[in-house]
Amino acid sequence: MQKYHHGIALSLGFFMLVSAAFAEPYDPHVGTAIDTFLSGRGSPIAGNGSVYFSSGVTYNVDPRLINAIAGAESSFGTNWAACPPSGFNAWSWFYSRDGICANSPFTSFADGIRRVTSGIRRLYLNNNLNTIPLIARTYCAEGCASWIPAVTQYYTQLGGETSDLTFARTLIDFEQFTGPCCFTGIQPPLTVGIATFSGGQILGATSNLPAETVMLSDSNITQVTITSNAGTEWDFFIDNVQFAPH
Numbered sequence: 001m002q003k004y005h006h007g008i009a010l011s012l013g014f015f016m017l018v019s020a021a022f023a024e025p026y027d028p029h030v031g032t033a034i035d036t037f038l039s040g041r042g043s044p045i046a047g048n049g050s051v052y053f054s055s056g057v058t059y060n061v062d063p064r065l066i067n068a069i070a071g072a073e074s075s076f077g078t079n080w081a082a083c084p085p086s087g088f089n090a091w092s093w094f095y096s097r098d099g100i101c102a103n104s105p106f107t108s109f110a111d112g113i114r115r116v117t118s119g120i121r122r123l124y125l126n127n128n129l130n131t132i133p134l135i136a137r138t139y140c141a142e143g144c145a146s147w148i149p150a151v152t153q154y155y156t157q158l159g160g161e162t163s164d165l166t167f168a169r170t171l172i173d174f175e176q177f178t179g180p181c182c183f184t185g186i187q188p189p190l191t192v193g194i195a196t197f198s199g200g201q202i203l204g205a206t207s208n209l210p211a212e213t214v215m216l217s218d219s220n221i222t223q224v225t226i227t228s229n230a231g232t233e234w235d236f237f238i239d240n241v242q243f244a245p246h
Contacts, residue, residue, distance in 0.1 A: 034067050043076035051110045055117040056167040066117050068154035072147050091116045182206045
Protein backbone atom coordinates (compact mmCIF):
# COMPACT_ATOMS: atom_id res chain seq x y z
CA MET A 1 0.00 0.00 0.00
CA GLN A 2 1.31 3.39 -0.92
CA LYS A 3 1.30 6.08 1.75
CA TYR A 4 2.01 9.76 1.37
CA HIS A 5 3.12 11.68 4.43
CA HIS A 6 2.38 15.13 3.08
CA GLY A 7 -0.59 17.34 2.46
CA ILE A 8 -2.37 16.99 -0.87
CA ALA A 9 -1.13 19.29 -3.62
CA LEU A 10 -2.83 22.61 -4.32
CA SER A 11 -3.75 23.71 -7.82
CA LEU A 12 -5.70 26.89 -8.56
CA GLY A 13 -6.38 26.17 -12.23
CA PHE A 14 -9.66 25.36 -13.93
CA PHE A 15 -11.20 22.20 -12.46
CA MET A 16 -13.49 19.72 -14.15
CA LEU A 17 -16.03 18.25 -11.73
CA VAL A 18 -16.23 14.54 -12.44
CA SER A 19 -16.49 11.43 -10.32
CA ALA A 20 -13.40 9.38 -9.54
CA ALA A 21 -12.58 6.67 -12.06
CA PHE A 22 -12.59 3.63 -9.81
CA ALA A 23 -11.95 0.18 -11.21
CA GLU A 24 -14.79 -2.24 -10.69
CA PRO A 25 -15.79 -3.99 -8.51
CA TYR A 26 -14.55 -1.48 -5.95
CA ASP A 27 -17.32 -0.16 -3.70
CA PRO A 28 -16.47 2.34 -0.91
CA HIS A 29 -19.60 1.31 1.00
CA VAL A 30 -19.04 -2.45 0.98
CA GLY A 31 -17.87 -2.53 4.61
CA THR A 32 -21.19 -1.13 5.80
CA ALA A 33 -23.05 -3.51 3.50
CA ILE A 34 -21.19 -6.48 4.98
CA ASP A 35 -21.98 -5.37 8.53
CA THR A 36 -25.68 -5.07 7.67
CA PHE A 37 -25.60 -8.46 5.97
CA LEU A 38 -23.94 -10.15 8.96
CA SER A 39 -26.11 -8.43 11.55
CA GLY A 40 -29.19 -9.74 9.79
CA ARG A 41 -27.85 -13.26 10.24
CA GLY A 42 -26.90 -12.90 13.87
CA SER A 43 -23.22 -13.32 13.03
CA PRO A 44 -20.62 -12.56 15.70
CA ILE A 45 -18.38 -11.25 12.89
CA ALA A 46 -20.70 -8.25 12.43
CA GLY A 47 -18.98 -4.98 13.25
CA ASN A 48 -15.84 -5.85 11.30
CA GLY A 49 -17.00 -4.34 8.03
CA SER A 50 -14.26 -1.72 8.11
CA VAL A 51 -11.67 -4.46 8.57
CA TYR A 52 -13.07 -6.34 5.58
CA PHE A 53 -12.90 -3.12 3.56
CA SER A 54 -9.38 -2.06 4.56
CA SER A 55 -8.02 -5.58 4.09
CA GLY A 56 -9.62 -5.78 0.67
CA VAL A 57 -7.97 -2.51 -0.34
CA THR A 58 -4.60 -3.51 1.11
CA TYR A 59 -4.43 -6.88 -0.66
CA ASN A 60 -6.63 -6.09 -3.67
CA VAL A 61 -9.08 -8.86 -2.80
CA ASP A 62 -12.84 -8.30 -2.88
CA PRO A 63 -14.02 -8.30 0.78
CA ARG A 64 -17.26 -9.89 -0.33
CA LEU A 65 -15.31 -13.02 -1.26
CA ILE A 66 -13.74 -13.36 2.20
CA ASN A 67 -17.15 -12.84 3.79
CA ALA A 68 -18.71 -15.43 1.47
CA ILE A 69 -16.08 -18.03 2.39
CA ALA A 70 -16.95 -17.54 6.07
CA GLY A 71 -20.55 -18.19 5.11
CA ALA A 72 -19.73 -21.47 3.39
CA GLU A 73 -17.35 -22.65 6.09
CA SER A 74 -19.13 -21.70 9.32
CA SER A 75 -22.40 -19.96 8.43
CA PHE A 76 -20.64 -16.69 9.27
CA GLY A 77 -19.37 -17.91 12.62
CA THR A 78 -22.66 -19.40 13.81
CA ASN A 79 -22.08 -23.08 12.97
CA TRP A 80 -18.65 -24.33 13.96
CA ALA A 81 -18.43 -27.67 12.16
CA ALA A 82 -14.69 -27.67 11.44
CA CYS A 83 -13.09 -25.26 13.91
CA PRO A 84 -13.60 -24.37 17.58
CA PRO A 85 -15.28 -20.98 18.08
CA SER A 86 -12.60 -19.95 20.56
CA GLY A 87 -10.14 -19.67 17.65
CA PHE A 88 -12.22 -17.17 15.67
CA ASN A 89 -11.44 -19.19 12.54
CA ALA A 90 -14.76 -18.84 10.74
CA TRP A 91 -12.99 -19.49 7.42
CA SER A 92 -11.53 -22.92 8.29
CA TRP A 93 -8.17 -21.52 7.22
CA PHE A 94 -5.68 -24.23 8.14
CA TYR A 95 -2.27 -22.63 8.41
CA SER A 96 -0.83 -25.20 10.81
CA ARG A 97 1.02 -27.98 9.04
CA ASP A 98 -0.84 -30.71 10.90
CA GLY A 99 -4.12 -29.79 9.18
CA ILE A 100 -5.98 -29.40 12.48
CA CYS A 101 -8.10 -26.28 12.64
CA ALA A 102 -7.83 -26.06 16.42
CA ASN A 103 -4.12 -25.48 15.85
CA SER A 104 -4.83 -22.63 13.43
CA PRO A 105 -6.50 -20.02 15.65
CA PHE A 106 -6.76 -16.28 15.19
CA THR A 107 -6.67 -13.74 17.98
CA SER A 108 -9.93 -12.14 16.81
CA PHE A 109 -12.26 -12.08 13.82
CA ALA A 110 -10.42 -8.98 12.63
CA ASP A 111 -7.14 -10.89 12.74
CA GLY A 112 -8.77 -13.68 10.77
CA ILE A 113 -10.11 -11.32 8.12
CA ARG A 114 -6.68 -9.77 7.59
CA ARG A 115 -4.82 -13.08 7.44
CA VAL A 116 -7.30 -14.88 5.21
CA THR A 117 -7.45 -11.92 2.82
CA SER A 118 -3.66 -11.85 2.66
CA GLY A 119 -3.57 -15.60 2.08
CA ILE A 120 -6.16 -15.51 -0.70
CA ARG A 121 -4.04 -12.91 -2.48
CA ARG A 122 -0.71 -14.64 -1.95
CA LEU A 123 -1.67 -18.28 -2.42
CA TYR A 124 -4.58 -18.07 -4.83
CA LEU A 125 -4.98 -14.89 -6.88
CA ASN A 126 -1.26 -14.46 -7.39
CA ASN A 127 -1.19 -18.02 -8.77
CA ASN A 128 -4.02 -17.42 -11.24
CA LEU A 129 -6.59 -19.19 -9.08
CA ASN A 130 -8.87 -16.26 -9.69
CA THR A 131 -12.38 -17.67 -9.84
CA ILE A 132 -14.47 -19.29 -7.12
CA PRO A 133 -14.36 -22.75 -8.79
CA LEU A 134 -10.56 -22.53 -9.15
CA ILE A 135 -10.16 -21.48 -5.52
CA ALA A 136 -12.40 -24.35 -4.44
CA ARG A 137 -10.07 -26.95 -5.96
CA THR A 138 -7.48 -26.18 -3.30
CA TYR A 139 -9.46 -24.50 -0.53
CA CYS A 140 -12.22 -27.05 -0.16
CA ALA A 141 -11.02 -30.47 1.00
CA GLU A 142 -14.38 -32.23 1.32
CA GLY A 143 -18.09 -31.54 0.95
CA CYS A 144 -17.27 -29.33 -2.01
CA ALA A 145 -20.47 -29.93 -3.96
CA SER A 146 -22.18 -27.21 -1.95
CA TRP A 147 -19.11 -24.99 -1.38
CA ILE A 148 -19.01 -23.35 -4.79
CA PRO A 149 -22.76 -22.57 -4.92
CA ALA A 150 -22.72 -21.26 -1.34
CA VAL A 151 -19.72 -18.98 -1.83
CA THR A 152 -21.10 -17.77 -5.14
CA GLN A 153 -24.52 -17.05 -3.62
CA TYR A 154 -23.18 -15.08 -0.66
CA TYR A 155 -20.71 -13.24 -2.86
CA THR A 156 -23.22 -12.13 -5.45
CA GLN A 157 -25.86 -11.23 -2.84
CA LEU A 158 -23.62 -8.32 -1.85
CA GLY A 159 -22.96 -7.32 -5.45
CA GLY A 160 -19.77 -9.28 -6.07
CA GLU A 161 -18.75 -9.87 -9.67
CA THR A 162 -17.68 -13.50 -10.16
CA SER A 163 -15.46 -12.63 -13.11
CA ASP A 164 -13.37 -10.24 -11.02
CA LEU A 165 -12.40 -11.06 -7.42
CA THR A 166 -10.12 -8.05 -7.04
CA PHE A 167 -10.79 -4.78 -5.23
CA ALA A 168 -8.45 -2.31 -6.89
CA ARG A 169 -9.04 1.40 -7.26
CA THR A 170 -7.55 3.45 -10.04
CA LEU A 171 -7.31 7.23 -9.95
CA ILE A 172 -6.26 9.29 -12.92
CA ASP A 173 -4.56 12.69 -12.61
CA PHE A 174 -5.44 13.37 -9.00
CA GLU A 175 -4.86 17.07 -8.48
CA GLN A 176 -4.78 19.44 -5.55
CA PHE A 177 -7.52 20.99 -3.51
CA THR A 178 -8.31 24.31 -1.92
CA GLY A 179 -9.48 24.65 1.62
CA PRO A 180 -8.45 25.42 5.20
CA CYS A 181 -4.96 24.43 6.28
CA CYS A 182 -5.97 22.84 9.56
CA PHE A 183 -8.67 20.52 10.90
CA THR A 184 -9.50 19.14 14.31
CA GLY A 185 -12.27 16.95 15.72
CA ILE A 186 -13.28 15.86 12.22
CA GLN A 187 -14.90 12.45 11.78
CA PRO A 188 -14.62 10.64 8.41
CA PRO A 189 -15.63 11.08 5.72
CA LEU A 190 -13.47 14.18 5.52
CA THR A 191 -14.24 16.44 2.57
CA VAL A 192 -11.60 19.02 1.76
CA GLY A 193 -11.98 21.09 -1.37
CA ILE A 194 -12.04 18.61 -4.21
CA ALA A 195 -11.13 15.46 -2.28
CA THR A 196 -13.19 13.22 -0.02
CA PHE A 197 -11.50 10.73 2.30
CA SER A 198 -12.91 7.93 4.43
CA GLY A 199 -11.63 5.11 6.61
CA GLY A 200 -9.48 7.16 8.95
CA GLN A 201 -9.79 7.86 12.63
CA ILE A 202 -11.40 10.94 14.18
CA LEU A 203 -8.91 13.79 14.09
CA GLY A 204 -8.21 14.25 17.79
CA ALA A 205 -5.67 17.02 17.26
CA THR A 206 -5.18 19.70 14.68
CA SER A 207 -4.10 18.25 11.37
CA ASN A 208 -2.09 20.31 8.92
CA LEU A 209 -2.29 20.20 5.16
CA PRO A 210 0.89 22.01 4.07
CA ALA A 211 1.08 23.55 0.60
CA GLU A 212 3.33 20.84 -0.78
CA THR A 213 2.82 19.03 -4.04
CA VAL A 214 2.30 15.29 -3.92
CA MET A 215 2.15 13.74 -7.37
CA LEU A 216 0.13 10.53 -7.28
CA SER A 217 0.67 7.88 -9.94
CA ASP A 218 -2.03 6.77 -12.33
CA SER A 219 -2.97 3.41 -10.84
CA ASN A 220 -3.82 1.65 -7.60
CA ILE A 221 -3.78 4.73 -5.37
CA THR A 222 -5.50 3.55 -2.24
CA GLN A 223 -4.47 5.68 0.68
CA VAL A 224 -3.22 9.07 1.77
CA THR A 225 -1.76 9.92 5.16
CA ILE A 226 -2.71 13.24 6.77
CA THR A 227 -0.29 14.36 9.48
CA SER A 228 -1.05 16.53 12.48
CA ASN A 229 1.07 19.19 14.10
CA ALA A 230 1.38 16.86 17.10
CA GLY A 231 3.06 14.24 14.94
CA THR A 232 0.01 11.98 14.83
CA GLU A 233 -0.95 10.37 11.52
CA TRP A 234 -4.41 9.49 10.23
CA ASP A 235 -4.88 7.25 7.23
CA PHE A 236 -7.71 8.02 4.83
CA PHE A 237 -8.93 6.23 1.74
CA ILE A 238 -9.70 8.36 -1.29
CA ASP A 239 -13.37 8.22 -2.22
CA ASN A 240 -14.06 11.11 -4.59
CA VAL A 241 -11.91 13.65 -6.37
CA GLN A 242 -12.12 16.35 -8.98
CA PHE A 243 -9.79 16.33 -11.95
CA ALA A 244 -7.98 19.20 -13.59
CA PRO A 245 -6.63 19.33 -17.15
CA HIS A 246 -2.93 19.95 -17.56
